[in-house]
Amino acid sequence: MKLTIVEYPDKRLKEKSKVVEKFDKELHGLLDAMYQSMIESKGIGLAAIQVGHAKRVLLLNIPDDNDEQSRDSLIEMINPLITMKEGDTVYQEGCLSVPSFYEDINRFERVCVNYQDREGNTKTIEAEGLLSIAIQHEIDHLEGVLFIDKLSYSRRKKFEKEYKRAQKEKKLSKN
Ligand code: QAP
Ligand code: CO
Numbered sequence: 001m002k003l004t005i006v007e008y009p010d011k012r013l014k015e016k017s018k019v020v021e022k023f024d025k026e027l028h029g030l031l032d033a034m035y036q037s038m039i040e041s042k043g044i045g046l047a048a049i050q051v052g053h054a055k056r057v058l059l060l061n062i063p064d065d066n067d068e069q070s071r072d073s074l075i076e077m078i079n080p081l082i083t084m085k086e087g088d089t090v091y092q093e094g095c096l097s098v099p100s101f102y103e104d105i106n107r108f109e110r111v112c113v114n115y116q117d118r119e120g121n122t123k124t125i126e127a128e129g130l131l132s133i134a135i136q137h138e139i140d141h142l143e144g145v146l147f148i149d150k151l152s153y154s155r156r157k158k159f160e161k162e163y164k165r166a167q168k169e170k171k172l173s174k175n
Helices: 025-040 131-144 155-174
Strands: 044-049 059-060 075-086 089-093 105-109 110-117 122-129
Touching: 025 059, 044 105, 044 131, 059 131, 075 122, 075 131, 089 131, 105 131, 110 131, 122 131
Parallel strands: none
Antiparallel strands: 044 059, 059 075, 075 110, 089 105, 110 122
Protein backbone atom coordinates (compact mmCIF):
# COMPACT_ATOMS: atom_id res chain seq x y z
CA MET A 1 0.00 0.00 0.00
CA LYS A 2 1.60 3.27 -1.19
CA LEU A 3 0.27 6.35 0.56
CA THR A 4 0.42 9.98 -0.48
CA ILE A 5 0.41 12.84 2.00
CA VAL A 6 -2.71 15.02 1.91
CA GLU A 7 -1.70 18.70 1.82
CA TYR A 8 -3.44 21.89 2.94
CA PRO A 9 -5.94 23.21 1.80
CA ASP A 10 -7.41 19.72 1.17
CA LYS A 11 -10.78 19.55 3.03
CA ARG A 12 -10.06 16.05 4.34
CA LEU A 13 -7.67 17.57 6.88
CA LYS A 14 -10.71 19.15 8.61
CA GLU A 15 -12.49 15.80 9.14
CA LYS A 16 -12.92 14.36 12.62
CA SER A 17 -11.36 10.90 12.72
CA LYS A 18 -13.31 7.84 13.93
CA VAL A 19 -12.59 5.55 16.87
CA VAL A 20 -10.81 2.32 15.88
CA GLU A 21 -12.64 -0.83 16.97
CA LYS A 22 -10.91 -3.54 14.98
CA PHE A 23 -7.24 -4.27 15.71
CA ASP A 24 -6.78 -6.42 12.63
CA LYS A 25 -4.45 -6.97 9.66
CA GLU A 26 -5.93 -3.98 7.87
CA LEU A 27 -4.99 -1.68 10.77
CA HIS A 28 -1.47 -3.16 10.88
CA GLY A 29 -1.10 -2.60 7.13
CA LEU A 30 -2.12 1.04 7.54
CA LEU A 31 0.34 1.54 10.42
CA ASP A 32 3.23 0.01 8.44
CA ALA A 33 2.43 2.06 5.32
CA MET A 34 2.15 5.23 7.43
CA TYR A 35 5.57 4.57 8.96
CA GLN A 36 7.12 4.20 5.51
CA SER A 37 5.51 7.46 4.32
CA MET A 38 6.58 9.33 7.46
CA ILE A 39 10.22 8.23 7.14
CA GLU A 40 10.35 8.91 3.39
CA SER A 41 8.98 12.42 3.96
CA LYS A 42 11.39 13.05 6.87
CA GLY A 43 8.60 13.45 9.41
CA ILE A 44 8.63 12.80 13.17
CA GLY A 45 4.86 12.47 13.51
CA LEU A 46 1.95 11.49 11.27
CA ALA A 47 -1.81 11.09 11.74
CA ALA A 48 -3.89 8.72 9.58
CA ILE A 49 -6.00 11.58 8.17
CA GLN A 50 -2.80 12.95 6.60
CA VAL A 51 -2.81 9.91 4.33
CA GLY A 52 -6.58 10.10 3.80
CA HIS A 53 -7.76 7.64 6.48
CA ALA A 54 -10.15 9.21 9.03
CA LYS A 55 -9.17 6.86 11.88
CA ARG A 56 -7.90 7.75 15.35
CA VAL A 57 -4.40 6.51 14.57
CA LEU A 58 -1.08 8.35 14.85
CA LEU A 59 2.65 7.72 14.81
CA LEU A 60 5.45 9.44 16.70
CA ASN A 61 9.15 8.93 16.07
CA ILE A 62 11.24 11.52 17.90
CA PRO A 63 14.98 11.59 17.05
CA ASP A 64 17.44 10.75 19.84
CA ASP A 65 20.14 13.02 21.32
CA ASN A 66 22.37 12.32 18.28
CA ASP A 67 19.48 13.48 16.05
CA GLU A 68 18.99 9.95 14.75
CA GLN A 69 15.57 8.45 14.16
CA SER A 70 15.28 4.78 15.06
CA ARG A 71 12.36 2.41 14.61
CA ASP A 72 12.99 1.27 18.22
CA SER A 73 11.56 4.56 19.46
CA LEU A 74 8.46 4.43 17.21
CA ILE A 75 5.23 4.96 19.13
CA GLU A 76 1.94 3.87 17.55
CA MET A 77 -1.12 5.38 19.24
CA ILE A 78 -4.67 4.23 18.58
CA ASN A 79 -7.61 6.11 20.16
CA PRO A 80 -5.39 8.42 22.26
CA LEU A 81 -6.89 10.50 25.08
CA ILE A 82 -5.09 13.24 27.03
CA THR A 83 -5.79 12.66 30.73
CA MET A 84 -3.55 15.38 32.19
CA LYS A 85 -1.98 18.54 30.80
CA GLU A 86 0.12 21.14 32.61
CA GLY A 87 2.49 24.06 32.03
CA ASP A 88 3.11 26.07 28.89
CA THR A 89 5.73 25.86 26.16
CA VAL A 90 6.38 27.35 22.72
CA TYR A 91 7.91 25.52 19.77
CA GLN A 92 8.41 26.32 16.10
CA GLU A 93 6.17 23.66 14.53
CA GLY A 94 5.85 22.35 11.02
CA CYS A 95 3.61 19.71 9.45
CA LEU A 96 3.98 17.30 6.53
CA SER A 97 0.56 18.53 5.33
CA VAL A 98 1.72 22.17 5.34
CA PRO A 99 5.13 21.81 3.65
CA SER A 100 7.85 24.43 4.11
CA PHE A 101 5.99 26.55 6.68
CA TYR A 102 7.01 26.83 10.33
CA GLU A 103 5.62 28.98 13.13
CA ASP A 104 5.78 29.27 16.92
CA ILE A 105 2.84 27.50 18.56
CA ASN A 106 1.84 27.43 22.26
CA ARG A 107 1.33 23.98 23.79
CA PHE A 108 1.14 22.34 27.20
CA GLU A 109 4.57 21.46 28.56
CA ARG A 110 3.58 18.06 29.89
CA VAL A 111 0.78 15.63 29.05
CA CYS A 112 -0.40 12.19 30.17
CA VAL A 113 -2.02 10.10 27.46
CA ASN A 114 -4.03 6.88 27.51
CA TYR A 115 -4.06 5.02 24.21
CA GLN A 116 -4.15 1.56 22.64
CA ASP A 117 -1.34 -0.17 20.78
CA ARG A 118 -1.79 -2.12 17.51
CA GLU A 119 -3.03 -5.18 19.41
CA GLY A 120 -5.60 -3.15 21.34
CA ASN A 121 -3.72 -3.23 24.66
CA THR A 122 -4.25 -0.15 26.83
CA LYS A 123 -1.13 1.95 27.45
CA THR A 124 -0.32 5.11 29.29
CA ILE A 125 2.54 7.55 28.73
CA GLU A 126 3.74 10.71 30.44
CA ALA A 127 5.55 13.05 28.05
CA GLU A 128 7.41 16.35 28.06
CA GLY A 129 9.63 18.21 25.59
CA LEU A 130 9.35 17.47 21.87
CA LEU A 131 7.37 14.24 22.43
CA SER A 132 4.71 16.13 24.38
CA ILE A 133 4.45 18.77 21.62
CA ALA A 134 4.27 16.12 18.90
CA ILE A 135 1.52 14.22 20.75
CA GLN A 136 -0.60 17.39 21.04
CA HIS A 137 0.02 18.29 17.37
CA GLU A 138 -0.97 14.79 16.16
CA ILE A 139 -4.04 14.50 18.43
CA ASP A 140 -5.22 17.85 16.99
CA HIS A 141 -5.20 16.18 13.52
CA LEU A 142 -7.71 13.61 14.83
CA GLU A 143 -10.09 16.52 15.55
CA GLY A 144 -9.48 18.14 12.15
CA VAL A 145 -7.25 20.85 13.62
CA LEU A 146 -3.99 22.02 12.00
CA PHE A 147 -1.23 23.99 13.76
CA ILE A 148 -1.98 26.94 11.44
CA ASP A 149 -5.50 27.05 12.96
CA LYS A 150 -3.82 28.15 16.20
CA LEU A 151 -2.15 31.23 14.70
CA SER A 152 -3.34 34.75 15.51
CA TYR A 153 -5.48 36.46 12.83
CA SER A 154 -2.55 38.48 11.48
CA ARG A 155 -0.10 35.56 11.42
CA ARG A 156 -2.73 33.42 9.69
CA LYS A 157 -3.17 36.10 6.99
CA LYS A 158 0.60 36.19 6.51
CA PHE A 159 0.60 32.40 6.19
CA GLU A 160 -2.20 32.33 3.56
CA LYS A 161 -0.33 34.89 1.46
CA GLU A 162 3.07 33.15 1.70
CA TYR A 163 1.67 29.65 1.23
CA LYS A 164 -0.38 30.53 -1.85
CA ARG A 165 2.64 32.16 -3.44
CA ALA A 166 4.81 29.12 -2.69
CA GLN A 167 2.14 26.76 -4.12
CA LYS A 168 2.00 28.82 -7.33
CA GLU A 169 5.79 28.61 -7.72
CA LYS A 170 5.70 24.88 -7.05
CA LYS A 171 3.20 24.44 -9.91
CA LEU A 172 5.25 26.64 -12.28
CA SER A 173 8.45 24.71 -11.55
CA LYS A 174 6.74 21.49 -12.65
CA ASN A 175 6.48 22.81 -16.27
C1 QAP B 1 4.55 17.31 13.94
O1 QAP B 1 5.79 17.31 11.98
C2 QAP B 1 5.42 18.06 14.89
O2 QAP B 1 7.42 21.44 6.23
C3 QAP B 1 5.32 16.47 12.97
O3 QAP B 1 9.02 20.42 4.35
C4 QAP B 1 5.75 19.38 14.66
O4 QAP B 1 7.08 15.72 11.11
C5 QAP B 1 5.88 17.46 16.03
C6 QAP B 1 8.17 18.22 7.77
C7 QAP B 1 6.53 20.08 15.57
C8 QAP B 1 6.66 18.17 16.92
C9 QAP B 1 6.99 19.45 16.69
C10 QAP B 1 7.63 19.47 7.57
C11 QAP B 1 8.99 17.69 6.79
C12 QAP B 1 7.87 17.40 8.95
C13 QAP B 1 7.93 20.21 6.44
C14 QAP B 1 6.66 16.85 11.03
C15 QAP B 1 8.76 19.66 5.46
C16 QAP B 1 9.29 18.41 5.65
C17 QAP B 1 7.00 17.75 9.92
CO1 CO C 1 0.81 17.74 11.25
